[in-house]
Amino acid sequence: MDHLSLNPALVKWRGHHGLPQFDQVKDEDFATGFEAALAAHEAEIDAIADHPDEPSFDNTVVAMEVAGDELSRVSALFWNKAGAHTNENIQALEREIAPKMSRHYSKIGMNAALFSRIDRLWETRKDLDLTLEQERVLERHWKGFVRAGAKLPKEQQERLAKINETLAGLGANFGQNVLGDEKAWSLKLTDEADLDGLPPFLLDAMQSAARERGEDGGYMVTLSRSIIEPFLTFSTRRELREQAFRAWIARGANGGERNNLEIVRETLALRAEKAKLLGYENFAAFKLDNTMAKTPETVNELLRSVWDKARRKALEEEASLAGLIAEEGGNHPVMPWDWRHYAEKLRERMFDFSESELKPYLQLEKIIEACFDVANRLFGVTAVEVKNVPAYHPDVRVFEIRDEQGDLKALFLGDYFARSSKRSGAWMSSFQAQHKLPLKSGLQGELPIIYNVCNFAKPAEGKPALLSLDDARTLFHEFGHGLHGMLSDVTYPSVSGTSVARDFVELPSQLYEHWLTVPEILTKYAVHYQTGEPMPKALLDKVLAARTFNAGFATVEFTSSALVDMAFHTREPADSPMDVQEAVLQELGMPQSIVMRHATPHFQHVFSGDGYSAGYYSYMWSEVLDADAFAAFEESGNAFDPVMARKLKNNIYSVGGSIDPEDTYKAFRGKLPDPGAMLKKKGLAMAEQLMGSDA
Incomplete structure (x- = not known):
């Protein structure tokens, strides 16, 4: 590594107990830092691949585990900055670095000499006397190589590498476009009548938002969820709610240089091609191969089962909200910019408390x-x-x-x-x-x-x-x-x-x-x-009683997003992804009063990188697990039961990926769950068992 041009604070962290010295790192340090760290990692990988001795777990797998330490450090600092405190310089470098990192890891994944060593260890793993954790680590490396195209012919490897590089750039642009739209839109309110219904905590937040954007006076609605959602909840000005809501759901779809629709189309086409190259029917099958769910069919079975119950519940909720609108003399249907406002009124009526009181x-x-x-x-x-x-x-x-x-x-x-x-x-x-x-x-x-x-x-x-x-x-x-x-x-x-x-x-x-x-x-x-007084027991009881209030709405918001995600990654790529979104929502009978929690042009879980692509369902899959896991504490009669807490720590929180998730969950709970506890928690009807030993 060229230490003459490298800021040592990027890779030698000498702050409090080894914390990075953030104040010693400048934006302009990253380009040189990445260049040096990538070169150092490449040299380490070549040394492992060309090792003169026969492959062993230590000289191959352990060596790969600790290689690239400098790259990990530079990357950790950079991606933190790109997500949590970015600027134009960082964004420009992000667009350059994302595809460069993809090229780097594609080259490692297609290093024939290195894969040959890993493959030999994999084929002889029964003779290596490995611990369970070591077996899992070896399996992760071997599968990683195979999924990176190590077994493909050279021409297909090169195409796969190009696909991954292009996808990395598209993901970086997608996220930046959403952030750009969020920064570009605001609604300044100066007329007292425009503030009608807004509680003091929201006015304070809107005043702070105005100051942050350089406005000395007035109140500003922004597209930060912590402002937009309470504004939609409390504002009595329906036309302003509609204006803010439409801006919120239009992120990434406003045309011009920040238009995400073409990025989505190209992303889905490339993902489908990638899956086919690797021998999978579709991208969802590729992504789910390494999960508990295993197949798209299992995921869709869970989502569809929950959808039907959630939709019925949401339509009942919508009818109640329509009743409130009629009571007020309104003659309009429940629209998405109305839901939160009237749901808050309904909750106040049903449970005798409001969000502003809480x-x-x-x-x-x-x-x-x-x-x-x-x-x-x-x-x-x-x-x-x-x-x-x-x-x-x-x-x-x-x-x-x-x-x-x-x-x-x-x-x-x-x-x-x-x-x-x-x-x-x-x-x-x-x-x-x-x-x-x-x-x-x-x-x-x-x-x-x-x-x-x-x-x-x-x-x-x-x-x-x-x-x-x-x-x-x-x-x-x-x-x-x-x-x-x-x-x-x-x-x-x-x-x-x-x-x-x-x-x-x-x-x-x-x-x-x-x-x-x-x-x-x-x-x-x-x-x-102000007073330091605890929440009154009567209010606490109401809060607990209202835990399943509006559950139909929340579950429809989420499940529709997850089902669209699965459709995108199981169907043949379309010229217009928005047509696919619309078709799926029509098939589902999506209520006109609710929109997807994450519409396609700003669905960052799925398109700003591929972390949750064909994987947004995982929140619900894990919710099945978490409801069942907490039930173990409820059954003990003590939310802090020390025996269950010890089992939870030893089998869930501390073992990482060193044990198969089914095995570690069963070690904690004694069995795998079905969706019953989750549906009960949501206030939805019971469902037949979907998650068994072959889930």
């Missing part, structure tokens, strides 16, 4: 404390905030995660507030994954450095950040992912933490959400931001 009890600071307290009660870890440690943005907070003996287990960074330099949504990622292997730097293993990114509305100066119940669930969800990374206790990096099957990765996060609404947690941490 929000003063859900302070961000207290919900963070609740997250940490649950982790302490379940897993014995404690979070200690460290002040005055530079992070990648002034809003980011740094915590040490320590075990019962006080030993450092992980570093955790929390990035909670929306900003225009951050892509929408919420996610967990890592700067460094846990493992126990020696590195050439002299380190023996690595501490996990995990971060959560959210997009909560930033409050006005001196005021606390107040969350909705959905926001609070999001915080718990992402910290559940974080714990999956921080509690990891494996030897090999490739099976660390969240390196599990896509339809298993959401289990630790969705399961963790359940503890938010455990009464003793809400009672302790849901305290009024």
Whole structure:
């Protein structure tokens, strides 16, 4: 590696307990950093492939596990910046780096000498006396090579590499276009009448949004979910709700240079071609081969079963909302920009509380404390905030995660507030994954450095950040992912933490959400931001009673998105993906009052990279698992039952991908679940068993 031109802060992390020194890294360092790190990794791979000795697990697999440490570090810093605090320079480099990284890994995947060594180990694996974890690591590498085209003829390998390179560039552009549309649109409100119905917490957030965008006065509606959703909920100005809603669902479909429709068309065509090259009927079959679900048929069976029940429930909900509109003298049907507004009114009528009444009890600071307290009660870890440690943005907070003996287990960074330099949504990622292997730097293993990114509305100066119940669930969800990374206790990096099957990765996060609404947690941490008084028991009881309210709407929003995702990746590519979306929704009988949670032009899970392509269903698959898993605690009579908590930690949160997910779930629960517990949690009807031992 050319250390003369490389900023050492990119690869030698000497901050607090090995944290990157973010304040010493500049945007212009990344181009040189990638160039040097890619070259170093290529040299390491060539040395492994050309090793003079016969292949062994150590000289081939372990060597590959620790190769590319510098590239991992440069990449972790860069992709964090690209997602959480980007700018035009970073975006330009992202468009260049994404295809370059794809070319790099395609070259490794098609290195015949290297694959020959892996293949020989795979063929003789029964004679190698491997541990279960080592078998899983070897299998991951071997399958990775095969799925990268290692067994294809040279000409097809070259075509596959070109497809992957093009897809990487398309994914980068897709995400940037969505962010561009989100940044470009805003609705400034200055007339007092335009603010009718908006509660103080939302006015504060809209005022802060206006200031962030350079406006001294007035209130601004933006396309940040933490502003747009409450605006659609509380605004009495129907024409403004419609205007904001249409902008929200048009992200990525506004034409011009940020138009994502052509990107989607090309992406789907290339994915279909890739799957055929690798011997699969379609891209969904290719993606699902390494999951618990295994086949598109199994996924569609689950989704269709839930869809029918959710649609019936949603139509009942729609009829109730139509009744409210008629009561007010309205003569219009329930439209998508009406749903949240009238659902809030209906909830207030049915359960005698509103979101605005609940929000003063859900302070961000207290919900963070609740997250940490649950982790302490379940897993014995404690979070200690460290002040005055530079992070990648002034809003980011740094915590040490320590075990019962006080030993450092992980570093955790929390990035909670929306900003225009951050892509929408919420996610967990890592700067460094846990493992126990020696590195050439002299380190023996690595501490996990995990971060959560959210997009909560930033409050006005001196005021606390107040969350909705959905926001609070999001915080718990992402910290559940974080714990999956921080509690990891494996030897090999490739099976660390969240390196599990896509339809298993959401289990630790969705399961963790359940503890938010455990009464003793809400009672302790849901305290009024002004008085410090706990949420009144009457209000708490109403919140718990209303958990399945609006379930038809939420499930239709999600399931329609998942079914469209599956259709895109099982059907022959079409000239107009939007025609496919429309056809699927018509076949389903999609209510006109509800839209997909993620319409195709801004469906970042599926098109901003291929992480959840043919995989958006996995949230529901994991929900089947998480509902059944939490039922184990309910059956024990103690939400913090120490025996179940120990089994949960040892079999789910700490083993990463070192054990087959079916085996590890059965080790925790004793069996695989069916959707019954999930449907019961949602307030939907029971369904016949879909997930068995062959799922």
